[in-house]
Amino acid sequence: MALIFTTAITALLARITGLSWDKSLEGMVKSVSSTLAAVFLLMIVGMLIASWIQAGIVPALIYYGFDIVSPRFFLVTAAIVSAVVSLATGSSWSTAGTIGLALMGLGKGMGIPAPMTAGAIISGAYFGDKMSPLSDTTNLAPAVAGTDLFTHIRHMVWTTGPSLAIALILYLIIGLYQGGNANQETISGFTEPLRRSFTITPFLLIPPLVVIGLVALKKPALPSIFIGILLGMIFALVFQNASPKSVVSVAMGGFSSHTGHQAVDSLLSRGGISKMMDTVALIISAVSFGGVMESAGFLHRITATILKVVRGTGSLIAVTIFTAIGVNIMAGDQY
Template structure:
């Protein structure tokens, strides 16, 4: 009972911050205190809990480097003219009635190459968002398509960190799991494509598209060299180079272009890297502004604080009593259903995908003896449900990178359809004699 009361108090703090419009960082900090007090009341030592919490926090702090690179990359692709060049040269080829579908498909492709939802959103996501808004398409619809696309590849790319984590936790062959993932994703993927095309046809504005090429040429020198940062990133991704090295190479390529082609001074470049790129032309700024390390500060804090939970839970055994409840739930709604519900709860509490995967595996490990089935259950739950939590970094980072509203989560169709299809299939299998 004490464990449920403790988790309820933490959830109340989260809900309070969300309802008041505050950042969830204070609620996460309060969560650390709540979980530590619970541990002390149940007989655990402060020092042991704090050391375990700091250990998992240090392990997760490596991700902070990725967030810094994303902040730099999203700024420089804007400032160097990479995004304006690509958008200016593709608007004539893409019609508004297929833009949402192409947004989804292009982000699927980029995430398969990079294996990273965050890097894909920072690159292809920014391009497709700028392209779509120049055609006067709703940013919420575009954001939903981007979120669906970047997590399609994040889930089933061989170089995806989430796929590698699931492989490690379940001791399975990643390529066997990928074959299963492609099979379970086939119907949701096709349905998502149909829905996005339908939304594009239904929501297409009668107004004409903005002349993106004319607008951007007023603020940028659209020389062919501005596309080089994108070329470098794609080549490195195809070569299966680590995503952080890939982003670093693209950043180093973009820096001299900002100075030599766009004629920015180094002080302006430095300011943009920290605070984001801001165009002097107000009309262009509406399409292109954003990025910067500052835009990533909140998600860095969320990762660092929430990652300490795993260590505290391990030390105090806070989640042990929940195992019985999950086992009972599995008997009623199937193992997959119980895993899905658990992933939604852990995603809401953990606020990040990595910790959600780890906690879901920890809580549901005993439900399924077949390691391959356990792996595909994790891939079809925790990996894709984490971005559906509005306050989680799994949705916050991609949407922040592209400048999309939180309401975009409502239109991330693939992330809903995959669990729904799996749940229906699991229920159908359970009814078989």
């Protein structure tokens, strides 16, 4: 709502400075049209999330993720499990608020300091969020910058990958001195509801591997994700005994989990085209504001002032980073 009012006020200021309403509207339409590919991608990502949860693919990733939790290497495995779940769901917040809580309980039971456990969870969760093709911001960023989703992800590997690798090495060193025993009851609290409610089998890992393979082959994002959706729907019919009607309904409205475990249900109740509409509305509002700013010349004046300090590639990257951080702090929203 704030963005809509801000856009209206900006359009009024632009009119006062001599820009016609038609030009402001033209700027908004042009700006919004540049993000239509990302908007469509977000919609089918919503379908992918829902179909993969219904098919048991996301539950299987979580289930097998907990299987690799090792007491001696808890901090490393906590980061890896968080990364796997975040990659599977595309959400760092949901990962930290669900699986993260279970891992915090495990860490406490092992006598590992809570800040260390929290750091490992956040490291993995944000890595997964940044690298996941299911993440809304990972889809939006390349659309605004004018590049392809998977090209964006491949280039992020060079910055995000080493960061996680360094963190994992440090967690490994720290973990060697922590030891402890896993709280099997806490782990079972997550895995048992998944096993009761879904058919868990290694075959469910095929769709993610297919999508990863398509990414490695540099195939376009939309067809690759759509293939993932089709596989998810087929696997839901075959492995989870879902009806054709429910498969279509879940893809549109999202999956609703009823395992009886509050944290698990919170994590798995998501996806669907309709659940992405809030994000789509926010994106359209944000780029409409940017369109008016650009049409009125306000954005050019701001960027011209900022670019005065740019002397090369390094300074351009630095200015971009600090500008993004500054705007995020002031706006309170990454969009």
